[in-house]
Amino acid sequence: METYSIIFAIFLGGAVLTYFAGKLNSILQDILFLGSVLVPTYLFFSGVSFGSAMPFSLEGISLLWGIDHYSWLFALIVLGLGSLAAVYAIGYMKGKERKGYFYFNFILSVMSMLGIVVSQDLISFFIFWEIMTWSSYLMVIYNGKDIQRVGIKYFVFSAIGAYAMLMGIVIVHSITHTFFIEDMIQAYGHMSLQLQIWIPILFLIAFAVKAAMMPLHVWAPGAYSNAPMAYTSLFSGALSKMGVYGMVLILVTLVSRLPQGIWFREVLAWLGGITAAVGTLWAIKQDDAKKLLAYSSVAQLGYIITGVAIGTELGMLAGLFLAVMHALFKGTLFMAVGAIEKQTGTTNFTEITGLIRKMPWTFLASLMSIIALAGIPPLGGFVGKWMLYESLITSDHYLLVILIFFASTAGFLYCYKFLFGFFLGQEEKEWEHVKEAPATMVVPMILMSVFMFVLGTFPGIILKPINNGLMDLGFVDSYKHLWETSVIFNNWGDHVILQPILYSIIAIFLFFLILVVWKGYKGTRYVTTKDISTSGEVPKEDENLTFSVGFTQPFLRAVAPVMRRQIDKYYTEFAKGLEGLFEFMRRIYTGNAQTYALYVVVFVVIVLLFKDVLF
Amino acid sequence: MDSSLFQLLNYGVYGTAILVMLIGLYGALVKKSLLKVVIGLSVMESGLNLLIVALGYLKGGTAPIFSEGFLNGSNKIMVDPVPQALVLTAIVIGFGVTAVALSLVIRLYRHHGTLNIDEIRNLKW
Amino acid sequence: MVGTPVLFVAIPLLAAFLIPLLGMIWKELVRIVPGLVLMYLMVLSINLLNHVLVSGPIVEVIAGWAPPFGINLVFSAFSGFLVTLMIFLGLVVWLYSYRFKRNVGFEPAKKYFLLLMMLITGAVGIVLTGDIFNMFVFIEITGISGYGLTAFYTGRDSAEASFKYLMLGSIASTLLLLAIMILYSQLGTLNMAEIASKIHTVNPTYKVISLILFISALGIEAEIFPLNGWAPDAYAEAPGPVGAAFAGIVVKASVYAIIRYIFTIFDISGAYSFLIIIGMMTLIIAETAAIRQDKLKRMLAYSSIGQMGLVLVAFGFGTEEGVFAALFLMLNHAIIKSLLFLSGSYLVYNSKDKKIVEVNGMHKFLPITSFLFALGAFAIVGLPPFAGFWSKLSVLTAAADSHMLFVLALVLIVSVIELVYYLRVVNRIYFFKKGENVDPKKPTFNALLAMIVLGALILVIGFYPDVITGVIHKASADLMDKTKYINDVLSIKQ
Amino acid sequence: MKKVIVILLLAALGFYLGTTFFNIGFGDPHFANGVKDFYLKETVDNLHVSNTVTSIVVNFRGFDTLGEVTVLFLAVTALGSILYKRRHEVGTRSVLFSSSSVVTAGSKLLFPAVILLGVYVFVHGHLSPGGGFQGGVIIATGFLLMLLSYENYSVSHKWLSIVESLAGIVFAGVGLLGFINGGTFLQNFLPTGVLNNLFSGGVIPIIYIAVGFKVAAELTGVIYTVLHEKGVK
């Protein structure tokens, strides 16, 4: 019981202390920051037991905190990624201004996300949800770049979502008269059909916004790319998962009990698929790594949403497994971008090239994450993708699987673009001085890469908690599961056995690498990428031959008709229209005292005219 | 008094009072000069006061003063004193408001150099 | 020592008459005495409130005539709560402006403090009185103080704003008197409790017309659209603390009056839905107007109007929950909007136009003020864990429980608009480059103290709303119990 | 166009107000047991005041009157605040014209009489029509007369202020004395004397005298302030 209070007290106190410690000593601040993330993490995993809950009441509302296996899974994502990102942030923030501000919001974000998963009642859920929103908003505007557009857009979308949820919450409350999630689930069966449909919709809007689902995703690219990278890894990795968390909760506990729930599922799954496709296409178009990863996050969340939305057991496992994986690889990728940004000062593909020899560790981590992101065996991403496809096929989503597959294949383009743009290509003089990022930044990235690798062969490590979590939600019973520690099945009994595959791959790889290629390595000479001739022409020193800018042009030309429709534009037009309307409406206040007096008379006369109707 | 005549008086008194009010309001709403607007407001208040006093009247009533004459006289009906007391208050308040209004007019004239209400629109929207 | 409610009016009046004399003795006294008076009243009101919460309302008879013959003051949980709130805010505003504008001379300062004190007294009187005509008098006291305070600075367009206020104010008083007289002509009494007990005998036509006139008249003061033409101008042109006082005190009193009429005096059920309609209209129009403002105080003014619309909506639900929500909202609005006005007026202190763009980059020069403004902005849009969230939540809960889902949705949509314009300003404060010819001024110690007190309250209520909700619950129960009010007042014997 | 709209609106307003008040009726008793009967009875029986309006204004509804006095006081304060100028900006009188000697002499002659009349009116407020407000206004008219007649006639602002304040303090103080003596604010704690006597009605005449002074001082102050407003060319 007490543990929760202590954890949240440490978070809150730590946030404030860290903020003010910056005035005293920078190193003290770093230590405090680390402490206030790591200590609660330790306390949480050592001190909190399943099933125990902490009830208390505020403003006459009974609240309840506690965890089950399902929330534990997300707590793992949040705190795990949070801790690693915190370590990373120490290095990342070194020498940057507004460190206190950053740390403060970082801690609050972690706290609020943990709060979301431990909340067993809707009010504390909403409170933490909002704290998460504004703390992340404050991070989005951290750089002060383009904030009136990007920041406000983020907040407005979040607010629309949150308020939709709030509406759902109060409607539920008007029926159940409590705020417990448990009671909502209980009462759901007895509600009128209209409410049964509307309440999940209202909740899902909120979660869809955070999970950046089409057509509510337009905030995401700007917000992800504007936040400092140390935070974006958490933002994209863990914060967006809160949308998934809620979505699964609603889908499993509410929608699955509704006969019409199938439509929710279908719509969500398709929206997820479209999100994946559109996100991928836009990611391909980007020239800025942050933007690229941001769109990629949107796309990845699309897969996750599709997985959880189709609602078969395999789909749910796939979605949640992908969620964990996404936290890992997207966290790593954003960290890598952060490292590059820190070392070079830019994240634009058109400017940076050939960092592979300067930042080998960063490259290794990026490579691993990209392989995982692309879903290529033997890394963890494959397991998730495989399960997703199998679940789609076995649950009769034939066209959707094509769409997902398209998105996934097209994703290779940006995967390659990312690696090529930063690490490969010609080396340039401008970046010769670039060094590898400090250890605090590299170690978390490498650690996460290792996790990805392990999960690729032994997905059972994380599938077991997922399964337990789903059991706690009442979704699956304990005997039926579709995985073993390193084997995954589909509903038809087909399976992939991961261990031999991994060993074969490693064996073949090493065999050819060592015997055929490596053998000659000693005798060969390293040639810089400048030392080439193309068609008999020797390029000059300053001539940039890296075609990273436009090299996806042919593909983009092929899909140009789809890209022409930007949802963002419609929103912008809508917002402009609204502002115009508001501008018109405020002309009511003409500034003339007589007009105002006339309004009074008009008001009185009108009310008198309609007095029989009104009263 | 004849009842139909009294009916006429009824219409006349209330009608006049309301008319005065409306005239005042009209002035306040339409006239362009600030002074006329203030005058309009005052006229409106006067009409209102008239209305209130008229409301307190009782047929055949005398002033609510227990003078020697009243105490000894036969007519024991008095008009309602409460509206009169209220009107007294309302008048004084009206005076205060008018005074402030006029001072504001002076300020406005000092600031804008005009009394045209349409030109005094620096604050809008 | 437990005082009596009449002191809330008598002491400030006595002080007001004394101040010119005291000013002749020692000039500083004109600044100190109002503060002392307010402090005394603060203590008094807290004492009385504690007393009232336990042992029922205090009905104070004036001039020894029992109701309905004399005028009476009612200090119940409901009115007591509002009075305490108003006096607290008055104290904060006084503290804030204690040293404001050192260059303001003795004469204006004397008048400023006098008018400010009377503004508060008038508002308190509106809340306390149990007589409809007496309420009119207090409304006029508030009004005239307001006119004077609005036009306080001679350099600006304040006279224009004040004139608008005055013009609408005098129309309001005309309408109010008409309404009072219609009621009087039917019942022969001016005492609220007596009217309430007899209202069912009145012909519905008169009742409705009287109510319409009441709402129109009080609506002008309570900033109901479309009667609120004066409000943005007055807020924008009055000195900052006065803006805070308007938002926190005067409007609250007017809303109280409307609510008293609808809930206690009249028995017209259509009035509740009418409240919702006009409340929604006010909310929507004001918030949409606010988003397009380019002057800070004007924006705050529109926002304040919108909030009052929301308060009316909450009252319009007519349930105890709704009343609770509305009162909570009033409390939070009073605290938060005052904080915004107070800090906002330092953000644009030396500027002529008070444009929003002039707050750019202020956080470097006024860190605490900027922080408090941001805190206020976050709180007013209802972000947890700040104070505004709880009241917004209770409004929404009340709406849902009354099955007004349309209202619920509209309120939420408008909240998004509100969010946008507040965030725009906060972003400007923190992330934009300071303008070339903007000359920030450090707040005085008193002002800072006043703002910090409000900011701390926002946090306290945000993290632990239970400190205040108990009182509000009792207050709302008190308002809902009409028969108890009538009995309490009319049972007083001479 | 605007005028037509306004006229139409006002016609509608007039229609509603007219029908309402015509239905209420003129001169009929509208209600059965209002407070006025009590007032009329108590005024004679208990307060021994013959002017019921005065008893209502000063005693039954004395609180209103206190507020009313405050309104006046505030109006003067607000006026001063609105028209405030720093000393060097203060001009001479804006209304400057020389009066003929007939006027000046006549004014001098009339002035004491006007003052006396005013004093009479407010002293006898509880006996006959009139009272503090009326008396005060009459006194102020006297000052207006003097101000109009004499270019350089001046009233001491300080003294006006003192009178004003003192009168206010007396009013509020009497009220508080009642609070201390009789238990309620503005309680009539003095013996009420005999009906229709000058010294009757307890505190009523005292309050009315204070009100008279106050109103006189305030109105004079208003006139004085406005007269000294420098005109804009």
Place this chain on the structure above:
Amino acid sequence: MEEVLYNILGAVVTFIVAFVVGMTYGGLTRKITARVQNRKGPPFYQNFIDAFKLASKKTAIHHGVMHLMGPAFLMVTSVMTLLIVPVLAGNNWFPNLNFHGDLIFLLYIMTFGPLGMALGAGQTGNPNSAIGVTRGLSQMVGFEIPWVMSLVALMIQYHTTSITGLMEVQAQSGTWLMLSSPFAFIAAVMAMFGMFRYSPFDIVGAPTELASGPVSENGGKFLFVMMSAGSVFTFAKLTLYVDLFMGGASNLVVLLIKTFLLYMIPVLYGVTSPRYRTEQAVRWFWGWPTFFGFLAIIQAVILK
């Protein structure tokens, strides 16, 4: 342990067969193309000569780690594909790994190599490599759609996602899937055009054929490894097609005939067609092939 060794031995045998057959097919293609274009063309064993020459060359330079690893990546893909695909049904020498993966796994492992290779090419810094890579990847996005559609159609029609499962279906019913699911076959074959990157889809020149790019980058052993990987890959893919649509093969001769016939389709289509630009190619794949893919899925849903 013994079993593992046995498996490894089998894998090696499979690889050798695939290498030989793939190389021969490559040579034949060159010959046939030349003949159609009225040239004499090299002998069919020319590829072996080339491979031997390249393998015996000494590598002089390299461009970095990725550059070294690229060919290895490529080889992993080829061999893994080969191992997953059942080469001969029920033959002890070719059991391999085909019970450890399924079609989806195959699809993904097939993309592993090109990506790795592309990375290797990228590190050379040669502008052509980047162009080639993106063209290849773009085209891959194009042909994967009909290809996956056809596979999905098969999977849902026969309720299995494993290759062996599909082969069993064919064995039991006695009809080839190319007859019972004709649309899926058509779509798959059309996708194959892109997969083999013969004309008109040969604008890519990358990643596998990057080997024929500037010698300064991928010469000698690099090119040898790539070439052999390409050959093995060709064979593996053809075998996959045969397994899926033509009932598999029980002995090597049948397998060779079937694969050769299948192989001739893209080759012959290629030699008679001009080259497409990348976006044209992508759109081509999203035209008729995709349409047939849809038909296949509709058929599968109806017949399920």
